[in-house]
Amino acid sequence: MKVVQRFFRILAAGALLGLLCALPVRAETVLVTDSNQGIGLEFAKQFAARGWTVIATHRRSETPDTLAELQKQYPDTVKPERMDVTKKDEIAALAERLKGQPIDIILNNAALIRFADIRDREGNKGQLFGTLDYDHMDQFMHTNVAGPLMIAEEFRDNLIASQRKMIVTISSAAGMVTIAPRSADHYWYRITKAALNSAMRLLAVELADEGVTVVMFHPGGVQVESFGDNKMPGMVPPEEAIGKMMQTIDGLTIKDSGRFLQNDGKDQPW
Numbered sequence: 568m569k570v571v572q573r574f575f576r577i578l579a580a581g582a583l584l585g586l587l588c589a590l591p592v593r594a595e596t597v598l599v600t601d602s603n604q605g606i607g608l609e610f611a612k613q614f615a616a617r618g619w620t621v622i623a624t625h626r627r628s629e630t631p632d633t634l635a636e637l638q639k640q641y642p643d644t645v646k647p648e649r650m651d652v653t654k655k656d657e658i659a660a661l662a663e664r665l666k667g668q669p670i671d672i673i674l675n676n677a678a679l680i681r682f683a684d685i686r687d688r689e690g691n692k693g694q695l696f697g698t699l700d701y702d703h704m705d706q707f708m709h710t711n712v713a714g715p716l717m718i719a720e721e722f723r724d725n726l727i728a729s730q731r732k733m734i735v736t737i738s739s740a741a742g743m744v745t746i747a748p749r750s751a752d753h754y755w756y757r758i759t760k761a762a763l764n765s766a767m768r769l770l771a772v773e774l775a776d777e778g779v780t781v782v783m784f785h786p787g788g789v790q791v792e793s794f795g796d797n798k799m800p801g802m803v804p805p806e807e808a809i810g811k812m813m814q815t816i817d818g819l820t821i822k823d824s825g826r827f828l829q830n831d832g833k834d835q836p837w
């Protein structure tokens with residue numbers, strides 16, 4: 568009798584397993600802001616290689632070559648979309664087009680960093696004391712702080728409909744306020760990254776009841792194209808820094824919400 572019972576139990580377990588395998592596994596979706604170069608492009612590549620649907624946004628009038636190339640490699644899953652993060656109408660228009668589509672991770676990567684080459688003091692004097700350009704300040708605030716907030720407001724329902732429900736924001740150690748900066752430069756960049764952290768901490772509280780995890784990263788020093796030939800000490804290639812952040816993201820839960828992280832998941836000083 569016991570043998571017969573065991574036989575039927577195994578049969579039932581097999582049937583259940585077969586049923587589960589037959590159910591469509593929903594691929595996860597990430598929206599990466601400004602994924603045409605640098606850190607954003609590397610995130611788009613690594614998520615695409617994992618089989619995720621990647622909504623790869625950019626602010627150019629035409630699809631950038633880098634994203635067209637990635638889309639050629641992953642025609643069914645990489646979806647380049649135009650979205651200037653300072654333009655509420657463009658954010659709302661994309662949200663409208665993606666209405667009802669779950670988005671597991673919103674990855675705020677786009678940022679205004681400087682207007683000229685990193686070593687060009689004259690070109691960047693608008694971010695130096697004595698010659699601070701307050702119109703520039705508005706542009707930095709709009710891009711680095713208002714942008715991610717507008718995106719959270721517009722895509723809130725997509726996030727809540729997803730499994731992961733995560734907002735990952737690429738901030739910077741430049742936004743630290745507990746440790747004095749090594750030099751007094753990049754005023755607007757530093758100030759707006761600190762403000763961005765404050766905005767994300769508010770969102771972590773705001774969206775906690777909806778189960779949304781909100782984290783910030785200092786990605787480390789990443790040698791991206793926009794640095795040109797300027798090689799900074801300690802910089803690592805994008806593949807390495809983004810690979811580490813991908814692993815850290817995999818291990819995050821709602822308990823991590825509100826944290827400011829280094830790429831390996833350790834706490835970054837505020």
Ligand SMILES: NC(=O)c1ccc[n+]([C@@H]2O[C@H](COP(=O)([O-])OP(=O)(O)OC[C@H]3O[C@@H](n4cnc5c(N)ncnc54)[C@H](OP(=O)(O)O)[C@@H]3O)[C@@H](O)[C@H]2O)c1
Binds near residue numbers: 651653676679
């Ligand atoms: N690289 C590092 O060492 C490092 C260190 C700390 C933090 N970060 C952060 O990492 C993120 C990515 O930076 P990155 O190093 O990869 O530099 P990047 O290559 O210069 O990327 C910044 C991107 O932001 C985009 N952007 C600027 N304004 C925008 C707007 N209004 N709408 C949409 N996109 C806009 C730029 O687009 P266009 O291509 O169209 O100009 C650019 O592609 C930033 O948040 C940055 O603060 C980087």
